[in-house]
C-alpha cells in the first residue's frame with residue numbers, strides 16, 4: 001500500500017472526505033489512541049499530576065489529543081489540514097487547535113508547554129511537498145521552535161513512521177542539532193507489524209532514556225494493530241474512568257458543569273454535545 005506522503009501534500013491528502021473517513025474508522029482510532037497512550041506514558045508525568053499544558057503536533061481530528069484530555073491535562077494542537085481541524089471542532093475536542101505547518105515553526109511563546117506529543121506526523125517533513133521545500137531546513141526550523149516552546153526540563157515524544165534509515169537519521173540528527181538530548185526508542189523492534197518508532201526528546205541534559213517495550217514478548221497483535229499489555233495506561237483507560245466510553249452526553253455535561261463551577265469558560269451545550277460518533281475504545 002502506498003504511503004500517504006507519496007500520494008499528495010498533507011493538506012491535500014487529508015481533505016474533507018479523507019479526514020472524515022480517518023476519524024470514524026474504529027481501527028485507526030484504536031491504533032492512534034494506543035500510540036498516543038504510549039507517547040503519554042513516555043512523557044513520564046507523575047500519576048497525580050494534572051492540569052499541565054501539552055502540545056499535540058499534527059493533531060489531526062484530535063484522537064491523540066483525547067488521550068491527553070483523559071489524563072487530565074490541557075492541550076493545544078496544530079495541524080496543516082483545515083479539514084482535519086474542522087472534524088476536531090465537530091468532535092468537540094477539549095483542546096484548542098490551530099492551522100499551522102510545523103515546517104514553518106511553532107508559533108508560540110518560549111516556554112509555553114510542559115511537554116509535547118506527536119503521533120504519525122513528523123515523517124511528512126521528510127518530503128519536499130513544494131518546489132521551494134528543503135526537508136532538512138524544515139526539520140531544523142521545526143525542532144528549533146519545538147525546543148523553544150517547551151519549558152526547560154520539558155519533554156517531547158514524537159511517534160513517526162520512517163520510510164528508511166536515512167529518514168531516521170535525518171529526523172534524529174536534526175533534533176539533536178537543535179539542542180535536544182534523548183534519542184530513538186523502538187518498541188517491539190522484532191515485530192514487523194508492531195514495531196513503533198518514538199523520538200524521545202529532553203530539553204535538559206540529565207534525563208535518562210526510558211525502556212523500549214516488546215523485548216520480553218509482552219505483546220498481543222490484533223489485525224495489524226498493536227495492543228500493549230500490562231500498561232498502567234491500559235489500567236487507567238479501562239479502570240479509573242471506565243475507558244474512553246466515558247464520553248457520554250451525561251459525562252460531558254457533568255464535566256462542563258464542574259468546569260463552570262471552577263469559573264472556567266465552557267462552550268454552551270448544543271445538539272452536538274455528546275452526540276454518538278461511531279465506535280470508540
Ligand SMILES: C[S@@+](CC[C@H](N)C(=O)[O-])C[C@H]1O[C@@H](n2cnc3c(N)ncnc32)[C@H](O)[C@@H]1O
Pocket residue numbers: 010011014032033036057058059060061062063064078079080081084100101102103118119120121124125
Ligand atoms: C496520521 S494523521 C495523525 C493525526 C493525529 N495525531 C492522530 O493520532 O490521529 C497525521 C497528521 O499530521 C498532519 N501533518 C502532516 N504534515 C504536517 C505539517 N507539516 N504540519 C502540521 N501538521 C502536519 C496531517 O495533516 C495529519 O492530520
